[in-house]
Amino acid sequence: MNNPVTARRPRLRGIAVAGSLVVAIGLAGCSSPSAAAPKVPQNLTVAFSQETVDLNPYGSADAQQGLRVVDNQIFDTLVTQDSKTGKYVPSLATKWSQPDSLTWLFTLRKAKFQDGTPVIAADVVADIKFLAGSASPLSSLWSTLASVSADSTSVVRITTKSPLGTMLANLSLLEIAPASDITKSDFGTHPIGSGPFKVDSFTPQSKLVLSGFKGYWGGAPKLSTLTFADIPDESARLTALKNGEIGLDWVVSPDQVSVVSGTTGISLQESDSDAYFFLWFNASQKPFTDVRVRQAMWYAVDTKAVTKNLYGAAGAQMTSPVPSSVFGSSTQTPYAYDPTKAKKLLAAAGYPNGFTTTIMFASDSAPLIQQQAQAYVSYWAKVGVTVQLQAQPTAVWLQNLLALNWQTELQENFATTGDADYTLGRLYTSAANRTGYKNPKLDTLLSDARATTDQSKRKTLYAQAGKIIWDDAVGMFPIQERDTYAVRSTVKGFVPSVTRAPSFLTVSIGN
Amino acid sequence: MSEYSEIDPTGLVEAPRGRATRPTKATLRERRKRRIWPTLIPVGVFVFFAIFGPLIVPFNAVSTNIVDRLRAPGSVLSNGSTAWLGTDQVGRDMLGEVIAGARLTLIMAIATIIIAGIIGIVLGLVAGYFGGWIDNVIMRLADLQLAFPGLLLAILIAGVLGPSVRNVVISLAVTRWVTFARLARSSALSVRKLDYVSAARLLGASHVRLLSRYLLPASISPLFVLGTVEVGSVVLSAASLSFLGLGVPPDQVDWGSTIAAGSDYLLSAWWISTMPGIALAGLVLSVSVLGDKLQARFAAARSR
Numbered sequence: 032m033n034n035p036v037t038a039r040r041p042r043l044r045g046i047a048v049a050g051s052l053v054v055a056i057g058l059a060g061c062s063s064p065s066a067a068a069p070k071v072p073q074n075l076t077v078a079f080s081q082e083t084v085d086l087n088p089y090g091s092a093d094a095q096q097g098l099r100v101v102d103n104q105i106f107d108t109l110v111t112q113d114s115k116t117g118k119y120v121p122s123l124a125t126k127w128s129q130p131d132s133l134t135w136l137f138t139l140r141k142a143k144f145q146d147g148t149p150v151i152a153a154d155v156v157a158d159i160k161f162l163a164g165s166a167s168p169l170s171s172l173w174s175t176l177a178s179v180s181a182d183s184t185s186v187v188r189i190t191t192k193s194p195l196g197t198m199l200a201n202l203s204l205l206e207i208a209p210a211s212d213i214t215k216s217d218f219g220t221h222p223i224g225s226g227p228f229k230v231d232s233f234t235p236q237s238k239l240v241l242s243g244f245k246g247y248w249g250g251a252p253k254l255s256t257l258t259f260a261d262i263p264d265e266s267a268r269l270t271a272l273k274n275g276e277i278g279l280d281w282v283v284s285p286d287q288v289s290v291v292s293g294t295t296g297i298s299l300q301e302s303d304s305d306a307y308f309f310l311w312f313n314a315s316q317k318p319f320t321d322v323r324v325r326q327a328m329w330y331a332v333d334t335k336a337v338t339k340n341l342y343g344a345a346g347a348q349m350t351s352p353v354p355s356s357v358f359g360s361s362t363q364t365p366y367a368y369d370p371t372k373a374k375k376l377l378a379a380a381g382y383p384n385g386f387t388t389t390i391m392f393a394s395d396s397a398p399l400i401q402q403q404a405q406a407y408v409s410y411w412a413k414v415g416v417t418v419q420l421q422a423q424p425t426a427v428w429l430q431n432l433l434a435l436n437w438q439t440e441l442q443e444n445f446a447t448t449g450d451a452d453y454t455l456g457r458l459y460t461s462a463a464n465r466t467g468y469k470n471p472k473l474d475t476l477l478s479d480a481r482a483t484t485d486q487s488k489r490k491t492l493y494a495q496a497g498k499i500i501w502d503d504a505v506g507m508f509p510i511q512e513r514d515t516y517a518v519r520s521t522v523k524g525f526v527p528s529v530t531r532a533p534s535f536l537t538v539s540i541g542n
Numbered sequence: 543m544s545e546y547s548e549i550d551p552t553g554l555v556e557a558p559r560g561r562a563t564r565p566t567k568a569t570l571r572e573r574r575k576r577r578i579w580p581t582l583i584p585v586g587v588f589v590f591f592a593i594f595g596p597l598i599v600p601f602n603a604v605s606t607n608i609v610d611r612l613r614a615p616g617s618v619l620s621n622g623s624t625a626w627l628g629t630d631q632v633g634r635d636m637l638g639e640v641i642a643g644a645r646l647t648l649i650m651a652i653a654t655i656i657i658a659g660i661i662g663i664v665l666g667l668v669a670g671y672f673g674g675w676i677d678n679v680i681m682r683l684a685d686l687q688l689a690f691p692g693l694l695l696a697i698l699i700a701g702v703l704g705p706s707v708r709n710v711v712i713s714l715a716v717t718r719w720v721t722f723a724r725l726a727r728s729s730a731l732s733v734r735k736l737d738y739v740s741a742a743r744l745l746g747a748s749h750v751r752l753l754s755r756y757l758l759p760a761s762i763s764p765l766f767v768l769g770t771v772e773v774g775s776v777v778l779s780a781a782s783l784s785f786l787g788l789g790v791p792p793d794q795v796d797w798g799s800t801i802a803a804g805s806d807y808l809l810s811a812w813w814i815s816t817m818p819g820i821a822l823a824g825l826v827l828s829v830s831v832l833g834d835k836l837q838a839r840f841a842a843a844r845s846r
Contacts, residue, residue, distance in 0.1 A: 266806045286612070286631070290809045340608040394787070401792065401803075402608075405632045408793065409606035420792040 071540050073243075075522065076258040077279040078268050079531070081396060082236050082425045083261060087219035088206035089161055091433060094168040096306075096445055096531060097425070101239055101259055103532040106206030106224035109137055109155065109187075110199050114529055117358070117449055119199040123150060123207055123225065124187075132194045132484065133177070137187045137202075142248040144209050145229035152181035157210035159189065168433065171463045172201045172453070175481065193482040196489055197456070200448035227252040227536045236261050236425075253524075253539035263395045266290075272297065272517055278540070279525065281516040281533075282306075284398030285345040291517050300516040302527035305446040307354045307511035308403065310390075313438050314505065315467025318386050325504035326366070327376035328439075331414040333368035334509040337406050341399050346510045351497045352455060354511040356529075359451025359480070359493030363501040373414045385415025388438045392421070393428035397443035398512070404441050435467055443512075447530050451493040456481050459500055468505045576842065578835050584828035588821075592645040601638030603795045608633050612811045628813040631803060636817050639795055643818055644825070646796040650710050651776040655769050657715040662722025663765060667753050669723065670730025681727065684720040692717040693779055700788040710789050714779055718772065725768055729761030767840055771833030774826040781822055797822045 081097035088106060092098045109124040124137040142150045156179050163173035177190045189198070212223050220233050227249065228241035239259040243252040260277060262268040269290055271277045283291065283299070291297055312319040312328065319325055338346045351360045377385060390404050401422060408418045418439070423431065431437055446454050456477045461469040473496055480492035501508070516527045523541040527533055565573070610619040611633040617625050627636035669680040687695070699713035733739060739756050747756075783789035784798025792799070797818035804814025 264806070266808060269809075286807065286810065337608060340611065402611075402632050405604075405792075406606050406608050408604055409632075412604050422787070422792050 071521075071542060073253055073255045073540050074258070075254050075256070075279070075535070075538065075540060076260055076277045078260045078262045078271065078277045079281050080265070080268075080284075080398065082263055083239060083259065084235050084426050084429075085219045086222050086230070086233060086239075088208070088222070089158075089165050089167050089169075089213065090219060091167060092429060095425075095429070096443075099445075099447065099530070100532040101241075102206055102224075103530075104226055104228040104241055104257065104535060105222060105230060106208065106226045107142070107150075108205055108207065109139075109202045112200075112203050112449055119203060123155075124202075127199075133191050135189045135191075135198055136182070137189070139185045139187065140248060141185075142225050143246050144225050145223050145244050145246075146209070147246070148209060150207060150225050151184045152187045153184070154210045155179075155187045155207055156181050158205060158207055158213060161213050162205065168465075169204060169457070171457050171460065172197070172204070174462065175478075193478075194484055195481060196484045196486075197448070197450055197452040197481055200450045200452060203448055204453075227534075228254075228257050231256070236263075247536075249536060252536050254535060257535055265395070265398075269517070272519065275519065278519045278522045279516065281514065281527070282398060282512075282531065283515040283517050285342050285515075286399065288345075288515055296520050298518050298520060300518055300525075300527050302514045302516065303356060303529050304512045304514040304531065305354055305357065305449060305529050306397075306443055306514065306531060307349060307446070307508070308397070308400075308441065308443055309352070309506045309508050310407065310439060310441045311466045311506040312504065313435060313440070313467045314469075315435060316438060318380065318382055318388075319438070319467075321380045322503055323376040323380040324382065327373040327380070327414070328411065328416070329366040329504050329507045330369045330376065331373035331416070332407055332410045332507065332509075334366070334507070335368065337403060338510050341402055341406065342510060342512070345398070345513050345515065347513070349508045349511050351494075352459075352500045352506075352508050353446050353451050353493075353497070357446040357449055357451055357454070358486075359455065359490060359497070361494035361497045363498055366504075366507075370410075370414050377414065377416070382415075385417065387417040387419070389419045389421045390439045390441055391423060391428065391431060391437040392441040393425045394422040396425055396428075400441065400443065403510075407441070433465075435464070445530065449529075451497070452477075452481055455493060455496055455500065459496075459505060466505055468503070470499060470503070473499045572842075576835060576839050578832070578839065581828065581832040581835050584824065585832055588644060588825050588828070589648065591641050592648045595641035596638075596645060599635070599638045599641050601635065601642040603634070603639075603642065604793055606632035606634060612807070614811075615813050627817045628811070630800070630814045631807060631811070636813060639800055640797070640817050640821050643795050643797040643800055644821060646707065646790065646794060647777055647780060647798075647822075647825075650707060650714075650780045650796070651773050653711045654714040654718060654776045654780070655772055657711065658718035658772075659722050659765065659769055661715065662719035663726045663758070663761075665719065666723035666726025666728075667730045667757050667761070670727035671734055671749070671753055671757055677727070680723065684723055687717070687720055690717075693782060696779060696783060697786065697788060700783050705788055705791045707790055707794065710780055710783055713783070714776055717779075718776065721768065721772065722765060725765055726761050729764065730757045733757055733760045764840060767833065767836040770836055771830065774829040774833065777822070777829070778826055 079100055083097040083101055085092040085098060086102060088102050107123045109122060110119045111122045113120050123139055123142055125140045127135060127137045129135055139150060139152060144150060159179045163170055163176045175191045175193050175195055177192045179187065179189045182188050206224060208222055208224055212218055221230055227244055227247045229244045231240040231242050233239045238261060241257045243255050245251045262271060265284055265287055268280050269287055272280045273294060288299065292299055312325045314320055335348055338348045350362045353360045377383065390408065392400055392404055394401065404420055408420060411418050432440060444454065457463060458465050459473060460477055461474050476492050476496040480489045480496065483489050514527065514531065518525055521540055521542065523539050524537045525533065610629050611631055613619065613625055613629040615626060615628040617628065619625055625635050627640060629635055630639060665680050669677040695717045696713045699716060700709055703709035703713065734757060739752065742752060742756055780789060781798030784796050785802045789798050790796050800818040801815045807814050
């Protein structure tokens with residue numbers, strides 16, 4: 032496709048060259064001409080597939096990808112996970128130690144918040160306390176926290192009630208903000224962090240304008256502004272990319288790859304992803320209180336065919352409740368497509384003629400999510416279960432999700448820390464009560480796995496926990512994804528991220 | 543509309559017929575132009591398919607076939623059948639989908655017209671017949687409502703009620719009654735002082751009898767024409783609501799929702815949006831041509 036922007040560029044460059052020649056000739060008499068090329072404005076607008084409703088990293092949306100992606104630019108965490116090795120590396124904390132199995136000491140680097148105040152231990156203490164005591168979906172990660180205090184302005188002491196094997200993973204999700212800021216009412220719209228970009232303006236579900244923070248401890252970002260445009264409609268996003276309105280779009284859904292591939296000036300980058308889909312059954316409501324009903328729902332669906340036909344190369348069938356790349360994943364017995372068995376199980380559970388239920392999902396929240404839901408509904412109809420689609424706006428969906436106000440629920444989820452504790456340990460405990468499913472044995476396994484620092488033992492414990500979740504069909508775990516990013520050739524230095532929250536620190540705009 | 547007047551803004555009120563004169567060549571040509579049956583054919587085709595189509599091409603909105611998704615028109619599917627209009631993003635046959643959409647779209651449009659028509663006619667006749675403060679209240683209410691763009695109001699109501707066929711009909715009927723009310727009122731105004739109405743009143747006919755037996759019959763033909771003209775715009779409004787996700791729920795299909803679902807695939811699978819789009823344009827066009835003909839016929843009858 033002939034792109035008007037790229038087509039025009041050489042001509043513009045010609046004019047620029049001619050212009051600089053004129054200037055050069057004019058200046059030749061007074062001083063020696065400089066051959067420096069005209070500087071390209073370092074402004075980048077990007078769009079990704081999810082909506083940002085809020086920026087508060089301790090609020091109800093804090094596990095949402097729409098927030099994690101942008102907060103990753105605004106805030107720093109004490110440690111971050113190296114995407115290549117999976118190891119946790121220093122960020123705001125330069126080093127850490129464990130005097131005993133219940134105590135952690137973190138030493139902070141000299142860094143500044145975007146308002147110029149230094150980052151001190153008291154801020155970190157306040158942030159951890161605030162998150163642990165909040166109603167956020169991430170607070171359950173801190174359930175074993177005993178106390179947190181500041182030894183000096185740069186040393187944070189964290190003690191836990193039992194050993195916490197996931198301390199570093201948890202801290203990689205804890206955005207650090209000034210202690211005085213976190214309780215302010217506008218914290219969700221104008222937060223201050225110590226990250227490479229600061230908030231200029233934010234309109235929820237519309238636009239977030241960030242500008243580069245010159246005083247960033249890791250060096251000033253190359254971009255002067257970074258704008259996140261919220262464009263929920265994928266074809267609109269791809270059009271915006273093609274006409275140069277945005278420089279980067281992720282993730283491109285499998286059906287749309289053919290639309291952009293081969294376009295001049297746009298390249299596609301593929302990346303592993305920690306994104307996957309699950310379909311939960313609300314085990315606190317009939318008929319899903321019965322394990323046979325939940326299993327029947329899974330046997331009734333040909334997840335292999337759905338994966339292959341809808342996602343193709345962008346998806347793989349899951350073998351455990353977490354993606355295979357995540358620490359703690361295991362190989363479970365797959366639920367083979369077997370509608371006869373599904374019918375038998377339904378009959379045994381007292382539903383020989385099926386039943387009527389609903390499937391809730393956030394519209395446009397993930398690639399092909401509605402098509403996937405429709406495919407399931409079609410399969411279930413074949414075993415007599417009538418399922419109505421409930422497509423909801425993200426904010427409404429989130430509210431219903433956390434209130435357990437749904438019967439079945441399909442969503443794209445992220446194993447953000449790369450550790451099974453983040454998904455299994457956070458979502459499936461009786462205390463978290465996210466699915467209505469309660470199993471004391473599973474609770475014990477998950478808390479043991481969290482408390483153990485012996486990694487091979489943790490792996491075994493997660494395999495056992497995964498087996499219970501899988502065999503009891505707390506949910507269906509159909510597809511893990513592979514992501515495609517579409518990048519304009521003017522965007523230099525971009526590297527995709529498995530978490531879908533790439534860093535823009537070293538990204539710049541070239542010709 | 544050349545014959546705009548205060549009491550009959552649409553120019554549709556039928557005047558008593560004069561005696562026909564011998565037709566000249568010019569009037570014959572005129573009459574041929576006004577012939578209604580050619581324009582009935584396309585409308586009839588749509589109605590036929592809406593009624594019998596689902597029997598000929600069975601379609602189940604819930605049943606997907608993801609193996610055969612996004613197939614181009616004319617493709618042979620895995621079960622050996624041919625998808626003449628292609629398949630959509632979940633592998634449903636577009637031909638069946640367009641026909642099923644025709645049925646739902648027409649049901650919504652006709653139900654809307656009937657409900658809006660009944661409300662509008664009753665209120666309009668009452669306003670025109672009684673006059674005075676009743677007239678003032680009803681017609682100011684109508685004016686108030688006309689101040690809002692119709693679709694905007696429908697979006698508001700549909701948004702509050704939630705997506706379902708019934709709610710589409712409610713929200714569109716609420717925004718459509720005004721046109722009917724104004725027409726019924728103007729016709730009531732023009733008829734109520736005529737001798738035969740006065741005679742009936744002197745004979746002791748009740749208000750209800752006068753309204754239903756004397757005023758209503760006099761306005762029924764222009765109202766019928768108006769109803770026909772309105773079908774087109776109601777079809778368009780219903781499709782707009784569905785396109786915006788406020789119309790039919792996702793497990794039912796009408797043209798608006800199919801067009802919306804296909805908009806993500808405009809560049810890769812153009813047929814998903816295009817097929818129902820053509821059907822929608824065709825229906826709206828043929829209904830409005832029919833409406834124009836009917837209107838011209840009544841206007842001519844009136845001027846004779």
